[in-house]
Amino acid sequence: MSTVGTNTAGTGTGTGTVDLTVESPRGRLYWTVADCLNVVRRELTHYRRQPSYIAWQLGFPIISVLLYGYVFGGAMKPPGGENGGNYRDFLMPGMFVMTMAFGLMNTATTVVNDATKGVIDRFRSMPMAPSAVVAGRGVTDLVVACAELTILAATAVVMGWRSDAGIAAALGAFGLLVLLRFSLIWIGVFLGLLIPNPEAAGGLYAVVFPFTMISSIFVPTASMPGWLGAVAAWNPISSTGTAARELFGYEMPGGGSGWIEQHAVLMAVVWPLALTAVFLPLAVRRFQRLSR
Template sequence: MSTMTDSLVLARRNLIRMKRIPEVVLFGLIQPIMFVVLFTYVFGGSIQVGGSLSQQTYREFLMAGIFAQTVTFATAGAGAGIADDMHKGLIDRFRSLPMARGAVLTGRTLADLVQTTLTLIVLALVALLIGWRTHENIGKVVAGFALLLLLGYAFSWIGALIGLTVRTPEAATSGGLIWLFPLTFISNAFVDSNKLPTVFRHIAEWNPFSTTVQAARELFGNLPPGFKTPDAWPMQHPIIASVLWSVLILVFFRTLAVRKYRKAAG
């Protein structure tokens, strides 16, 4: 309980910081909105999914991928924030306080989760304005967003580990993004993975990012008519696979990050 209390106190500290620097949240919104507009209106009529070139079909197919990309790109912010605290010596100040060692990282990742949730809400409203619709009940839609946020929270611990490993916030930002681009583009986020070259198709089908995108599409009712689901197990059971991937990533990287923090603060 004391660890959770300490984590919530530090999460509040990070939320206050975000409130005082609103441009961080604003800039975090601009990129996903640009991706929505770019892919919907520039590429939407030329990318075929489920045997259809309909812009509306592609718009609904696309949005789960944009949502997933948005929550995972928050990884860079988590890493940069922790690297900044390390660089300024704030972590050394926390060491002098009677608090749980892991609370510093948990507080940061929880604050990032709140920011990601707000970004996702705004992005969903923008998507509704341009014509995105869900075709399942509210319970399934909420479950879809919950899976997306779980993936984003798990990835924020990767960002935490990167932030503890590098020496500057700039390096943390670069290190938090450089591996995300191949992860998100070698996936089913923007195109039908069945149309990818063989090697890339297998990577996409077992990609944890793709798994969550597929699960969200099913829960939102956004799979195109005539869409052929790949035979790989994660694509056939995306909801279960998404939870398993996210929990595995969360446990593994949280363990490494807390261990790294203890060494850095020891």
Template sequence: MSAVTQPLAPRPAGGPAQSVRDSLVVAKRNLIRMTRIPEVVIFGLIQPIMFVVLFSYVFGGSMNIGGTTDPAVYREFLMAGIFAQTVTFATAGAGAGIADDMHKGLIDRFRSLPMSRGAVLTGRTLADLVQTALTLLVLAIVALLVGWRIHEGLPKALGAFGLLLLLGYAFTWIGALIGLSVRTPEAATSGGLVWLFPVTFISNAFVDSSQMTPWLRHIADWNPFSATVQACRELFGNPGVSDSPAWPMQHAVWASLIWSVLIVVVFRTLSVRKYRNATA
């Protein structure tokens, strides 16, 4: 009597090149899916626009930036923080999307294909990066309409947007790990937002960190989120350049790059390991 063996999933062929191709295929699949659910993209655009309008016109005249409460100054100070908040809040969507794929069994179908295991997660995060870039473009147009301006030229401004997209990409890997660690998309959405609020608000995004108590300012100045906000203000030429002695505030561009790359390396490794264990 012969033993019954379980069929094994085909082994992926090739090496890094195959992994890149597989990731792009998965990314294309997720982008097509986004176009078929346009309300997700629309709601993703509405939220940051609301933040711009509310913070600019409701709080603009009460914030002291550089010794002035001029609303126009605060609007320019604010925008780097709003941009950074927008790209990081995409984390919740990334986590929910991956949790939804796990919940519906789509990942099991991917397992039956000769494809790179990491491509499923990489493709998803790349698709989220494209959606984030579209959101940033629309948000920048709205910011220009409310009075925000670039003062250091287009090349530096493009560099600032590049740092923002890198930060957003890094944070989507945190979302991926959360999505793989929970049972439902709803839990992934909640889990993706709970930690984001202290990260974004205990920072220099909406207020000058010099106005915080010393221990809280120290946390804000070493926050990876704050480093990107500070770097963008420098590259945009916007007010609010900090006089903090903390290294990330004095070398904000380098700090932003280092933090983002470190987050990608750590959380991509953890996410791929979690994915392999979940699908083993």
């Protein structure tokens, strides 16, 4: 890690020199980014040295896609679309969203493990920017999320799924999925800094699982009882799932049953930005509080 408090590279007194001391704004930014990249390198090195962890984190989404697509696919008949209600075309965007949502637990568990093993204490004892530690965790999880989406999309294509709305729209859908994962990272970091031990982190499944199930990931909200459908429609991951289906070319009859579903693309941007605005400062503040 960079020694932010002692580095004096560049004094700004000579011609062509750049002031990279920690006292200067440019220096603080430079060393914060450097610390962040060092944290990312550390986290990605763990994946290289622990292939079983890679197999679990990247293999579980594939198994889920195959399970839901083939086991339940023949019995489920969602409405609408040029595909005549093909469940796999309805399901795949939802599975992409579910993978991004379950990433919250991976983030929280990793942070808890680092805290219990003393890694967080070591970071706190070093002259590092607290925001760099949190940001490094976020960048690492985004890299892993992109790898997961790539593998899932390849699996879906092998299963016969296709995007019917063009490359630009498909890239927009994947962008919204990454944006959702980005916002959930900060919730995971914040919770990971609050949870006392890895055993307690397992309790997050009791929260995240209903959160993903009460949504439009697996079935349309119109198929639910009225009150439950309203709750599911206003679930942030439902907005991303509905927006992804729209951008991938799956057409729901009537364009959705309410305002939130009719403006799914807009809300798929608003929800993650709102979550990030709330939980990113909370995560950094929590880390700073632990550093005192």
